[in-house]
Amino acid sequence: MGNAMGTDIYTLGADIGSAASKCVILKNGAEMAASTVESAGAGTGGPARAFEGVLAKAGLRREDIAMITATGYGRNSFAEADLVISELSAHAIGAAAFFPGVRTVIDIGGQDAKVLRLTEAGVLDNFVMNDKCAAGTGRFLEVMARILELDVTQLGDMDGKAEQSAGISSTCTVFAESEVISQLAKGTPIPEIVRGIHESAAVRTASLVRRMNLVLPAAVTGGVAQNRGMIRALGQELGCELMISPDSQLCGAYGAALHAYRKAGQ
Numbered sequence: 001m002g003n004a005m006g007t008d009i010y011t012l013g014a015d016i017g018s019a020a021s022k023c024v025i026l027k028n029g030a031e032m033a034a035s036t037v038e039s040a041g042a043g044t045g046g047p048a049r050a051f052e053g054v055l056a057k058a059g060l061r062r063e064d065i066a067m068i069t070a071t072g073y074g075r076n077s078f079a080e081a082d083l084v085i086s087e088l089s090a091h092a093i094g095a096a097a098f099f100p101g102v103r104t105v106i107d108i109g110g111q112d113a114k115v116l117r118l119t120e121a122g123v124l125d126n127f128v129m130n131d132k133c134a135a136g137t138g139r140f141l142e143v144m145a146r147i148l149e150l151d152v153t154q155l156g157d158m159d160g161k162a163e164q165s166a167g168i169s170s171t172c173t174v175f176a177e178s179e180v181i182s183q184l185a186k187g188t189p190i191p192e193i194v195r196g197i198h199e200s201a202a203v204r205t206a207s208l209v210r211r212m213n214l215v216l217p218a219a220v221t222g223g224v225a226q227n228r229g230m231i232r233a234l235g236q237e238l239g240c241e242l243m244i245s246p247d248s249q250l251c252g253a254y255g256a257a258l259h260a261y262r263k264a265g266q
């Protein structure tokens with residue numbers, strides 16, 4: 001679908017998070033022309049790199065973009081934006097497009113976790129969030145990975161190698177850290193400790209989900225959705241299937257780009 005002149009409309013969504021900067025360029029509000037993820041968030045060089053990078057990947061210039069919508073923690077400091085929307089709005093729009101019919105969206109980012117309820121029509125109806133504590137967020141997993149001398153991207157595979165769980169009983173980051181250190185000292189295999197860490201994070205995230213009635217189908221978005229161990233543990237804790245997408249971390253940026261497309265057409 002193009003405009004009346006038969007030319008394509010490109011819009012850009014920028015999700016400037018606490019841990020990572022994500023950009024998506026949409027062609028005619030449907031096709032993802034290019035995307036970038038920079039593992040550096042608000043207040044760093046990450047937003048500019050993600051922005052320049054996505055234009056370069058798509059082979060476009062700033063003036064080729066009809067509208068830019070920014071979202072995320074650092075959205076108000078992203079000078080390239082024409083429009084700004086909340087993370088909740090962006091994730092609701094993105095998740096409805098990624099997972100048609102989804103009713104519950106669990107967004108696990110670098111520094112917070114949010115649970116969104118969508119109506120059958122895909123409109124944001126209610127939400128709860130944890131932005132006060134690292135437990136059950138990407139930050140918790142990053143702290144634990146560092147103690148184990150692993151990168152967060154290795155946690156999913158490591159969990160898959162476990163035959164049992166080390167059973168990390170605390171959900172608090174500081175106390176769980178002590179438990180992990182004592183498991184290491186005891187010689188517990190790393191995969192078992194990793195599984196215990198995921199179960200601890202899942203207990204915390206599930207308690208946030210239960211603050212609203214869990215309406216299915218449910219999906220997980222945000223960078224942490226790429227961690228298969230965490231998804232398995234959370235699904236087990238909630239007793240349901242959770243949908244994920246390989247582009248889960250781009251959900252907010254995709255929603256922002258779709259918002260920009262809708263506004264560009266007005």
Ligand code: ADP
Nearest residue numbers: 017018019020109110138152153222223224226
């Ligand atoms: P924010 O929007 O708050 O910046 P994101 O949704 O971009 O957060 O998610 C960032 C988090 O995702 C980081 O904490 C990082 O540890 C985690 N993450 C990113 N990629 C992966 C991956 N491949 N495997 C596991 N965790 C990941």
